[in-house]
Amino acid sequence: MPETTLPDALAEIREEFLALSQPERLQLLLEFSNELPxxxxxxxxxxxxxxxxxxxxxxxxxxxxIDDDDVVHLFVTAPKESPTTRGFASILVQGLAGLTSAEVLAVPDDYPQTIGLAQAVSPLRLRGMAALLGRTKHQVTAKRRAA
Known part of the structure; x- marks a missing residue:
């Protein structure tokens, strides 16, 4: 997919991660976990x-x-004892905030693999983040059809 499909907030989050060393990336992920609304x-x-x-x-x-202006609002719960998962959820909640349904659906499915955490967390955890994004898109698609 062309780079232009990545919304600004997700692009900024990715740049923030890629500018850091591996240990710093994990620290940033923990910071995101504390910001999950x-x-x-x-x-x-x-x-x-x-x-x-x-x-x-x-x-x-x-x-x-999805509100009347076609803006997507993502709500996620994850246990405080699971900071990696909470961090991933928070990245998506913050990165997708304010986007329309079409913009959310245009986010590349491989976004979780592009933020530089492959060496820092297990492939299973990255698959979990990809699943969070996939299920978000699935719900957006279902709600658009139902509207």
Whole structure:
């Protein structure tokens, strides 16, 4: 896919990671894990709305909302004891914030492999992040069809 399909926020996050050494990349991932937003109150008591990302080693659940302006809002829960997974979730929540459904669907599927963490985390964890992105896109596609 052409480089231009990468939204600015995701491109900036990738550049931030690639500018660091491997140990610093892990530290940045931990910083992202602390920035994963809490669920809005309207969703806290509705676990039934969330889809489990079974490819993740930790219990991770996500839900996509598309507002009237076609802007995607991604909500993810991941345990505090799973900082790598929380970090990946936070990268996607922050990187996709404010994008339209078409922009989210245009994000390259291999984005998780391009941020320079392949030597720092296990392939299984990278697959988990790819699954988070894939399930996000799947929910966006389903909600667009239903609209």
């Amino acid at each position: 809490e669920l809005p109150e309207r969703y806290r008591d509705h676990p039934d709305l969330f889809e489990q990302v079974v490819e993740c080693q930790s219990p991770v659940f996500l839900f996509v909302e």
